[in-house]
Amino acid sequence: MRDGLLSKRLTDLAGALAPARPLSIVDVGANPLHDPPYAPLADAGLAHLVGFEPQAEAYAALTEDAPDHAQFINAAVGPAGTGTLHVYPRQSGLASLFQLRQRTLQYLRRFQALPDQATHHPVTLDSLDALHDVPAIDLLKLDVQGAELDVIRGARGKLAQATAVIVELRYFPLYENEPTFADVHSELTDQGFSMHKMLDHNRFAVGSRHIDALNRRRVRSQLIDGDAVYIRNLDGIDHADTDALITLALLSAGAWTSHDLTLRCLEILEDRGRVPAQAAQTYIADLPSDLRRAGAA
Template identity: 45%
Template sequence: MAVAGKSLIAMLGARLDLAAPLAIVDVGANPLGKPVYKPLVAAGLAHVWGFEPNAEAFAKLAPNPQATYLPVAVGRGGAATFHAYPASEMSSLYPLSAASIGYLGHFRRHLGQETQSRIETRALDDIDQIDRLDLLKIDAQGAECDVIAGARGKLAGAVMVIAEMRFYRLYDGEPMLHDMDRALREQGFVLHRFLHQKARMLNHSQKARVNARAMSTQLIDGDAVYIRSFEDRSTWGDGQLRALALLAATIGSHDLALLALDTMVARGLARKSLPGAYVDLLPQELRA
């Protein structure tokens, strides 16, 4: 699904009458690619609180007036062992599983390369600088459930969670997709969509003779989008509706964004013309 263009984000920002920039918390802010929320930050519509405990990855985070970065490990709170690997994106509170990697035939170069250290994790609920939360994005290499468990208070007002969900275990002891799904549903969130899914080709004798990309069938993980249940919209605050419309547009969930705008129109929070103006700015392939 096509993501929102700059003009669409700018139009929403101008017409939604935000009381304050959206509050985005990014746990595992390692800058390996463009974060999905980047258009909101570029438009001045969001402030990011980014957490990255790996020193090498933290040093690569570019200063931004719309972002506050902290070299903090977020989790349940308390002492933990941090497994730092030469490839910073593999670092985790959990050790890589030799059995899993032996089956997959990938990631072998990381085994036995970690440096272990004792660290103190902090629960998001204990970080006073963050007084509210609209979007929680988590890429914590297996520690996603720990982050969720330590953020129950702040998640009570959030409208969206984007988290890496593990389909096949990479780390010993890490929670799996059913664990994270249960943790989020207990807090009122439901699965909305996947932004992407990652799969690998299993190791076999004929690997040199086949197209590995086309034959990658073993699912590893994917970024899952959860939203606060929207079935009973009467329980939603006006600010939450505005946040959902912007976030849904940003990730390309345009039907969800339009439903949020329709709800705002019904409440008298937006002009009746706003949903139509939204569609006018969609890519041609999405319009009838």
């Protein structure tokens, strides 16, 4: 069960914003290893989800008792054509259209046996722009282990009006010949998005014959990757379309908890007479007490 304060906050916010439709979220690489960041919005009935997952077991887990607001597709996304999905035993989160990079595994002294145990599956690829069943996108979430750049390039049409992208950026190469985080960042900025925040970072311990003397949970120095939030037209927010502000306010509150950005959206919408005058104060009152200054309503 989600946090009660969060549920109330989203319910009150949606009541004030009165969005014309549910948010449209597309998740490419929807393997359910962890709750996705947009889960609170989906649970509150504020979003419709289309998820892509090429691995059979992960797809089966997604479709078992799938809620009405979610549609899952057992397919890979990328440049039109064919590819090979490399799947690693007991490490489904590493499945990729790219093969694991041996030099990285040797450096980390981690996952070194996986390449020899991998299974390889031919897949047909289509871009998001070519998939007519995929609606216009408000939020694109990507976790495709190296294929992020191809997916983003193949979604220029559908991303043209999108509000945000949550993407895994790779800082140290984990796969052979995968694009760098700089390549992905450059493509997103070229499409009009700006980086807003990092949601997390993944670090691994650097391998050595002495590593077992250390607490690996505390000593993990090598930065590998992390999820980043990119948002369209942040520096033009004061002049943004009203519907775009409503979408951004909901996503900021329910997908990546940028309360300050949600309040900026509410401020603009209050000035336009689009939401009740007390909408921002209600939002502040719904926040946990440690996020509010003493005496704030």
